[in-house]
Amino acid sequence: MKKNLLGFNILVLIALIVSSCSENSSDEFKDDVAPSEMEQDTKLNDSDNEMEQDSVANNLEDLDNDAIILDTRLPADIDSTYVLTFEDHFNQLPGTLPNADKWQSKLPWGPSVTINNERQYYTDVLNGDNNAPNPFDFDGNSNLIITAGLNSPAQVEATGLDYYSGVLTGAQSTPYRDGYIEAKIWYEPEVAGFWGAFWLLHRYYDSPQDTGANGKRRTEIDWEFVRGPGGEFLGGPYDTDRIPVAYHYDDGQWSISGGGFKGPNGSPGLSVQCDGTEITNVVGLGPVKQPSGEDLAGNWHRYGVWKTDNFVKWYLDGELVASVCDPAIVSQIEMYPIINIAIGGNFPGPPNPEDYPTSMLVDYISLWEPPVK
Template sequence: MKINKDSKLNMVKYPPIFLLILICVLSCDLDETQEVVTLDNLVWADEFDTDGAPNPEHWNFEIGDGTKQGIPGWGNNELQYYTDRPQNVKVENGVLLITARQESFEGNNYTSARLTTQNLFEQKYGRYEARIKVPYGKGYWPAFWLLGNDCDVNPWPACGEIDIMEYLGDEPTSVFSTIHGPQYSGAESISKEFSLENGRFDTDFHVYGMEWSPNRINFYVDDVLYHSLTPEDVDEETNGTGNWIFNDRAFYIILNVAVGGNLPGNPNSETVFPQSMVVDYVRVYN
């Protein structure tokens, strides 16, 4: 139920008992859509306050290109070769820079970087958030996302994937969030877009958040809730064939910038290189 903030309730027309009922209804609606209570116990963070390579106690590098099959994002016909070179990933002036470049490297025409917290930090449930500014141009595909920690033995999509923020570089006013699992992965995943009415995601930082509990996942942009999913939603979207797999394993964090591939399409003559995804911080609460 939605009430226009500018509307005024006439106290004569609507007696106090009606107002009490109305307040109860509104409160119930809000509680139902925001099942996860505000989480403020910080359990892990990287503020990127030391220049140089990313903290090795926090981040791994995944190295290679799209020939490595079986891992999400590596079978999408992408064009980049992920490296651990400072040209592609470094901490500088209080931010993490993941930079995509157009260059010949290991048989590929583009380079970039993909960082994960696999085996370093993995958690089930909680609030995950990052403050990020993204690049602009056809072919860029930066993301902030989670992957189930058993993907090595329980291949995707059975291990599960939670995409907190994905962005296509030629659509600068929109981002989207997505979940993947058995019977709802790839093109059949469950996704929703968030668009800015004024502004662009490549010209300023925005905070992308996700709150995850046993039976609900909420997605936020700048603390605005725009996507809320439950086991019932998965059941409805898959006609009863999909399973809610987000309550039986921990997940780890991934930050990357892909170039080209099936989803974003390949860069064109107007795409400017190099450009970076700029990450101010990543924080996790429970």
């Protein structure tokens, strides 16, 4: 009611002003106008003396509406001609499911294949899977909630795994070859065995079309939010004041990560970052930390990847933090985003059941690509 009354009062006030102005001659009106405004009005009417002032104002308004507005989320070094081609702000109502036109709730190898000795079952709710709890919800404030928790004894029997979790992949909706993708994410601190991730996977799983870059197949680009004592093969402990980033190809046989550039059986590799820093068998990428050293968990941050045929660049809150500038190994096929929570396994190590359920929130996932020529 207050809004309606306010709108009515504004309309009455406008009517009174218009009525008052109509009683004065145009000369009397111009006497009250500053010289600079009179000069501007004269210039606007020079092109057409019969053009009305209202028409000029409308034309200027149209020009303002057509002006290019740069997205402040794009890092400063990214080509300003890139255009938004995909976005999900997760503004569904609580109790609903993710948008099936944008996402799949399964990995390409399905829930029956468990990699890295992980302990979660990804409930494929978008295909009617009810073997484990639904891991997805929305908070009504435009945030996706992904929850990982303990399975009941019946669910353990049905799935063969003691935890449930969720994964969303854009395999059908967002494959791209050249572009910048960003997710705004929040996750809990102090959760042992937590392995959340925002990552990109090659489009053609188990397909002859996966030609990769110069024969490099099965490429993967990672942001990994890890907490735990450390797994059997990958060291540790891991804390959430730092975030590993990685680039893998040939199904992980060749990997560039914090430990350096390593091939099969730890064989050395050599590459370079975009600032000329060498990536060797002992000098790798990351982990990414905040300058202040504070924990990244428990706070909202923007995690971005800019990928072209020539390089991969990682961005934290719009700032470049790592890169691989090597066309010989960078993926030159389409890749697509994945957001998920893994639990336990070779990387973070065993989870603590008392820390679960735990959740990761996603505000948006957005993709910008070069305009179509």
